[in-house]
Amino acid sequence: EAQKKERQEDDRTPKQLPKGVVLGPDGKPCRSCTSFAAWASMTKQQDQRPTTTFSKQIASTTPTAPRPDCPPDVDQLGRSTWTLLHTMTANYPERPSPTQQSETRQFLSLFGKMYPCWVCADDFRAWVKEGNEPRVSNREEFGRWMCEAHNAVNVKLGKSSFDCNRWEERWRTGWKD
Ligand code: FAD
Numbered sequence: 001e002a003q004k005k006e007r008q009e010d011d012r013t014p015k016q017l018p019k020g021v022v023l024g025p026d027g028k029p030c031r032s033c034t035s036f037a038a039w040a041s042m043t044k045q046q047d048q049r050p051t052t053t054f055s056k057q058i059a060s061t062t063p064t065a066p067r068p069d070c071p072p073d074v075d076q077l078g079r080s081t082w083t084l085l086h087t088m089t090a091n092y093p094e095r096p097s098p099t100q101q102s103e104t105r106q107f108l109s110l111f112g113k114m115y116p117c118w119v120c121a122d123d124f125r126a127w128v129k130e131g132n133e134p135r136v137s138n139r140e141e142f143g144r145w146m147c148e149a150h151n152a153v154n155v156k157l158g159k160s161s162f163d164c165n166r167w168e169e170r171w172r173t174g175w176k177d
């Protein structure tokens with residue numbers, strides 16, 4: 001019975017993964033590392049070998065947008081995480097104590113190890129190592145450093161850079177208009 005189940009599960013694994021699907025360290029597709037579109041095309045590929053009427057129905061109803069109550073894809077996770085990180089900088093003291101500075105460095109170091117999109121985490125750690133150690137001696141420095149970290153990802157993804165002179169307007173004070 002167990003072998004039969006394993007075979008059935010194996011049959012559902014696509015032989016070729018669609019572009020953009022990133023595997024996790026366990027060799028299985030990593031949802032937190034993959035966009036919703038790539039994930040949906042992978043599940044569609046699986047469902048396109050239907051053996052039952054039910055699975056045919058699933059294949060014909062593959063959604064084009066994620067439901068809000070589904071596990072996050074790489075983009076949703078990224079947006080939520082940047083919101084947390086920039087808001088942390090916005091609430092960082094203007095004159096942090098040595099302990100606050102040291103705890104902030106520790107947080108960033110663990111963040112770089114534990115961020116669930118492992119490819120993102122690897123690149124973040126590499127960027128820090130390339131002469132971009134966290135600057136946490138005051139709020140302005142920390143906010144700017146985070147903005148630069150975010151811009152490094154924007155550039156990697158082919159997006160335009162954010163003007164770091166305006167990080168505080170975006171994340172702390174609101175826009176001057
Ligand atoms: P986001 O980039 O999530 O930005 C959210 C909002 O922040 C924007 O609307 C804008 O108002 C503001 N903003 C943009 N840039 C800046 C900035 N420089 N400073 C301040 N505010 C800014 N995705 C991948 O596909 N591959 C990766 O390797 C990858 N690495 C990541 C690493 C980390 C540490 C994190 C937190 C996320 C990573 N992501 C990665 C996710 C990616 O950065 C985006 O979150 C995702 O692509 C969604 O982008 P978005 O256009 O909705 O806006």
